[in-house]
Amino acid sequence: MSLTGTDNFFEDFKPGDLFRHARGKTVTEMDNVLITHLVMNTAQGHFNEHQMKETEFGHRIVFGGITASMVIGLAYQDTGEQALAELEMDGIRFPSPVFHGDTLYAYTEVVSAEDGDRPDAGIVTFRHWGVNDRDQIVFEGVRRVLIKRRPT
């Protein structure tokens, strides 16, 4: 038995492929507050409910870095389990805010797949989207990653 999957190597990604990843994730207060503090983000908008009541949002909002991490996480078994290295990200945007209790789903398009410097891996460029349970786009971004070729 192998520790990782068999359907997510470099050869499995063709430009134009569009995937909906299997799992959704309800982002909880625990997720947002724990990770916000874990990474030393001192912006109270993510952890002071009392102060946020007075704002246009009405509640704490999820730190965008966590939204990005959750969406890429939901896509990661499929697009990162065989990664040897994360290389670059670009065009990261947050069209709608995320609140505690929102459920996120992840979609991925393969933009390109090209040879890398090493023979046992190639570089795949993905475009990821995160969608909430109200069908709003909450995250969009491009990610370049070095992915193992299927062992022969």
Add this chain to the structure above:
Amino acid sequence: MDASTLRARARPWPKGHTFEDFTVGDRFEHHWGRTLTESDTVTFSALTLSYNPAHFNAEYARGQGHQGLVVNPMLVFLTVFGLSVQDLSEAGGAFLGVNALTFHRPVAVGETLTAASTVTAIRESKSRPTQGIVTWHTEGRSGAELIIDFERTNLIRKRDAEERP
């Protein structure tokens, strides 16, 4: 003293900067630094469903030629970002986006990251007169070595605007 007396008598000790504080070219060496531990990468990877065993299975990571666990790259990004918040964006305004992010190499458990940023662009917001838009180039280093860099853009509250997060 009761709470209302405390509120009335205490002098605020504010944190963060407002839009007027930023000039293109200004550089900030951010506070604290952060050593990334095994607990950090395992907790973060599990909470975010980031299922690459190199981030939470040390034997697997060693099999790939690493000394031990590799820190989840998104955790590297968020930690460098987090260290920059008090200087750059704590005073409030939405996080608009990140461009041109490069992970220069994998980070091993036990490495200590520090962060620094330079203001690269400043402009007014057409839709929000009480806020402006600032872009910074942020670098995360382990010792002197560049580990990650990216450009971040935020809405930032103006000084005379009513305080809000």
